[in-house]
Amino acid sequence: MSDFDTLAAELVEAGRELYRRGWVPATSGNFSARLDDGTIAITASGRHKGRLTAGDILRIDAEGRSLDGRRPSAETGLHLGIYRRFPQVRAVLHPHSPAAVLASRLFKGELVLEDHELLKALDGIDTHAHRLVVPIFANDQDIPRLARKVDQWIERHRRLHAYIIAGHGFYAWGGSVAAALTAVEALEFMFDCEVRLYGVRS
Numbered sequence: 087m088s089d090f091d092t093l094a095a096e097l098v099e100a101g102r103e104l105y106r107r108g109w110v111p112a113t114s115g116n117f118s119a120r121l122d123d124g125t126i127a128i129t130a131s132g133r134h135k136g137r138l139t140a141g142d143i144l145r146i147d148a149e150g151r152s153l154d155g156r157r158p159s160a161e162t163g164l165h166l167g168i169y170r171r172f173p174q175v176r177a178v179l180h181p182h183s184p185a186a187v188l189a190s191r192l193f194k195g196e197l198v199l200e201d202h203e204l205l206k207a208l209d210g211i212d213t214h215a216h217r218l219v220v221p222i223f224a225n226d227q228d229i230p231r232l233a234r235k236v237d238q239w240i241e242r243h244r245r246l247h248a249y250i251i252a253g254h255g256f257y258a259w260g261g262s263v264a265a266a267l268t269a270v271e272a273l274e275f276m277f278d279c280e281v282r283l284y285g286v287r288s
């Protein structure tokens with residue numbers, strides 16, 4: 087099996103898992119993984135992510151050009167922005183999960199996660215006392231413009247683990263598809279806790 091085939095199989099499996107959890111309804115979400123040569127395996131646009139086959143994963147170069155003529159995810163630019171900024175990142179996952187969308191309705195500009203043991207599931211965080219700021223960007227159909235906003239945020243803060251797009255979903259990543267899945271699961275859990283806490287307090 088080639089590197090591409092292995093990563094494509096992992097992305098297909100990630101789609102099944104995220105769909106099973108209810109985090110990529112309908113045709114929403116997109117996933118990618120970076121190969122050793124810098125090219126990227128990414129989901130084709132418009133596919134149902136819970137029912138992917140290996141044929142729904144295509145290869146693009148680091149500028150987002152399709153290497154086989156098929157159309158990659160409409161949100162490819164957001165994946166590329168993360169790969170450009172963080173050389174250690176090997177996989178980017180984008181769910182449209184309920185808690186992320188609800189959080190974006192309740193919290194404006196950012197969601198601060200602190201005093202959560204699950205913060206330690208994220209790369210480079212080793213204590214619940216870490217204060218993690220998850221920025222919330224306004225949704226935008228202009229992906230290059232949205233990617234620029236994300237990039238400016240990274241430029242200003244020098245660090246980013248995940249971000250939410252309001253009324254849409256979130257982006258998370260990791261050093262492998264498995265690590266990115268772990269990040270998604272941990273973040274969705276913490277978003278859900280914050281949303282429920284907000285409900286209890288108000």
Ligand SMILES: CSCCC(=O)C(=O)COP(=O)(O)O
Pocket residue numbers: 112113114115116129130131132133158159160161180
């Ligand atoms: C019905 S979901 C609208 C598009 C979107 O937000 C998404 O995540 C899926 O787009 P893609 O082109 O990657 O299929």
Ligand SMILES: [Zn+2]
Pocket residue numbers: 114115116161180182254255
């Ligand atoms: Zn989306």
